[in-house]
Amino acid sequence: MPVRPDDLSNVITRRGALAALALLGIAGCGGSVAATTSTPHWDYNAEGPDHWADLDRGYATCRAGHAQSPIDLDSPTELHPSDHIEIDYRSISSVKLLNNGHTIQAAVPADSGNRIVVDGTAFTLTQFHFHLPSEHTVDGHDTAMELHFVHTASSGRLAVLAVLLHAQPDATPLTPILTATPNRIGLTRTVSAVDPREYLPTDLAQFRYQGSLTTPPCTEGVEWIVLRHPAPVAIPDVDNYRALFPHSNRPTQPRNGRPVVLAGPN
Ligand SMILES: [Zn+2]
Incomplete structure (x- = not known):
């Protein structure tokens, strides 16, 4: 079934839209699946976080994993001032926002030049998205x-x-970004001149730990960097987002002895 991401406005049913998104290989928090596989439905309600592992064998890690995200972070933690990551962000000419039924996801072009460097390894920015309320x-x-x-x-x-x-x-x-959110599943909208640096707090102190995707399939081996200090978001933007996605946060998961360090600021 040919599906053009920019023209899903004629998709009438939620089931149809979700099937289309599965074909497109669009997953939630950081995950991506092969374009030809279908993604079993999951949500934050009846088929919420407690049940994700029951929905598909591929989601077993959501229950069986021992290094899951998100977690609670304590302020008095081990200090590693020099272990901060390098954040190399710059303006992006345009991003494509997609309402994927779980979040608003902004696709970043592969050649945007935005990246972070974690312990000497470069990671390229591919997308950003939101959760409400916070997960960590x-x-x-x-x-x-x-x-x-x-x-x-x-x-x-x-x-x-x-x-x-x-x-x-x-x-x-x-x-x-938040006033341009596509208000129906499968809709996209393009926003120009997006600078991710504007979304960061001034103080870049950062918690670091090893975790997982916070959405199915809950794959582990994810490097997490959580900035210690929050950045501002406008109350009307939060209200607008809540109207689309009333809640989209996985509860905090057991830490299971994983080290969390506080690094930076750089
Ligand atoms: Zn996420």
């Missing part, structure tokens, strides 16, 4: 939303830079 918590506290910048190394490894978003009446940096 700091000392047990969540924030209004969380932004995930998803990066891929040439080896295929994933690294996610997470920014906690704190709701403020007068915040504007994310407004161009």
